[in-house]
Amino acid sequence: MSDVPGLPSRRAALKMIDAVLHRGETLEQVERNANRHIRGAADQALSRAIAGEALRWLTDIDTMIDSAMQKPLPHDAKTRSVLRLMLAQWLRLDTPPHAVIATALPLLTGGPRRLAHGVFSTLTKREGLALPDAPTLPEDVADRWGDRADAIAAGLVTPPPLDLALKDWSQTEAMAEMMGGVSLAPGHIRLPRGTPVDQLPGFKDGDWWVQDLAASLPARLLGAGASDSGPKRVLDLCAAPGGKTLQLAAAGWQVTALDISERRLGKVRQNLDRTGLQAEIIKANALSWQPAKQFDAILLDAPCTATGTARRHPDVVHRIGDRQIEEQAELQNALLERASGWLPDGATLIYAVCSLENAEGIAQADSVGLKQAPITSNELPDGLEPTDDGWLRTDPGMLGDAGGLDGFFVGRWVK
Structure with a gap:
């Protein structure tokens, strides 16, 4: 056989x-x-x-x-x-x-x-047999996601399109036209699913990297890294595979990228080499590492259950339960506590997770002992709005007509 x-x-x-x-x-x-x-x-x-x-x-x-x-x-x-x-x-x-x-x-x-x-x-042979318009979520998952569950499920019908983040935002319109894509924000191009990445214009020249639109939002919320006294220092904490490191370097920040995995840091180095961007790479455990200097900003894209990536990873809906969520929330809380101590007064902290779980999002944000810097509408792509209390929550059901985006929670504070 x-x-x-x-x-x-x-x-x-x-x-x-x-x-x-x-x-x-x-x-x-x-x-x-x-x-x-x-x-x-x-x-x-x-x-x-x-x-x-x-x-x-x-x-x-x-x-x-x-x-x-x-x-x-x-x-x-x-x-x-x-x-x-x-x-x-x-x-x-x-x-x-x-x-x-x-x-x-x-x-x-x-x-x-x-x-x-x-x-x-x-x-x-059964007449009219068909799947529903959107996948039915397992009962425990629907209970966790509450009144958001139906909208999220509607965004899980198909795998996502291909999103690119551009090194030079001024080339957005020209490159989108050349590739036959659409742009939902400056520095972003969306192409149909299945597009061969290494055959696209600009790949060898390092003009862009693959990054879901939602994953690009936390770094966008830090803005440009230039100042009168030179580039501002930023720590990309839990940096691999490196999309946010590339974003921050392209925006003029002096980037320190830290991650515990040497294998995953190898991907960061490859992308830095391909794009010609620069960052200091450190392999260390953030729970024991101590920086020599403080930073002007820290971006903590924390380890999480990644339930927000269910469009591309449908297995997470069936693998993740209360135990995994509790474990990740404990780690996130510890990382937030350490990161908060590495900032001088006036510095910015951004916390992000690609998770749809409240325990990894709003519950973590409520524990941060810094002054919140609310996220505003004019900082976000058209069609996205912050919550009434100044956080950002995205889910796969948003921007549905344009192809959706991953689920994220993002919070911002100033010390």
């Missing part, structure tokens, strides 16, 4: 969703290993697409599977996992049913194969 065309991609997709749902691993962690026997880039991308769509619509697909059975399959049954892949291909990737059957049933043997064939055939 190993020579069935398309089977290796389905086998890899099965490994991915099992690793996510049964071992709590991320799609990024397991993708390389799952695809190690697949040579073609297109087939590797297909396996990720199948797994991603199965996870994106998991609650709704499971409901369909259960509706076609007298006795529900266990949550961790291999037959259920294969059926998830089959329905994701048929309903989301427009794979013809006969091709779905030919490439998925070889993953099973005996009774489970006959069962999967029967359930899938029953569902394909």
Whole structure:
């Protein structure tokens, strides 16, 4: 069966969703290993697409599977996992049913194969069967997100477009026209999903880097780094993979980029080399490191559950629960406490997380013992507004007509 065309991609997709749902691993962690026997880039991308769509619509697909059975399959049954892949291909990737059957049933043997064939055939014959307009969130996730849940779910329907951050904002209009993209803010270009990054104009010259629009907002809120006495000093705390470091350097700041991971700092160095921008790189644990000098500003893009990236990482909706949120909130609180002590009077602190969880956002902001510097409308792209109390909260349902953006919480204070 190993020579069935398309089977290796389905086998890899099965490994991915099992690793996510049964071992709590991320799609990024397991993708390389799952695809190690697949040579073609297109087939590797297909396996990720199948797994991603199965996870994106998991609650709704499971409901369909259960509706076609007298006795529900266990949550961790291999037959259920294969059926998830089959329905994701048929309903989301427009794979013809006969091709779905030919490439998925070889993953099973005996009774489970006959069962999967029967359930899938029953569902394909059901008139009007379709997924809802937006994915149904797991009950615990919907409870956590409260009255924002429906709007967020509406933004999770498809993976996000490609966002670029420009080194030179004055080139925004010209580069957007050259690339055939649109700009939602100065220094930003949005291109269709699937655009080959390394083939775009300006890649080799380092004119831009990939960065979601929402991820660019925290650094934008610090403004320019120039002053009468020279560049102001900023600490990019937990800096990797480096998008904010590049933003700050391009805006004229004297940047110190600190991160605990040497591997992730390697990506920062690569992007600095490609763009010709400069920053001091420090590998250290922020909970024990002590700076020699204070900074004019600190940007803390803290480690978090990353539930705000659910458009591109649909696994987070199923992996993250109260335990992970509590662990990250504890770390964020400790980092905020240390960062606050490294600022002189008049300096600025920005705290950001790509999370949709209140415990990682507003609850952390309420614990900061500095004077809040409220975020204002004129600092944000059109279509985005700060909260009434001066914080910034974005979610995937915002800017929907323009392609959405990741979920972030951002707060700003002055010491």
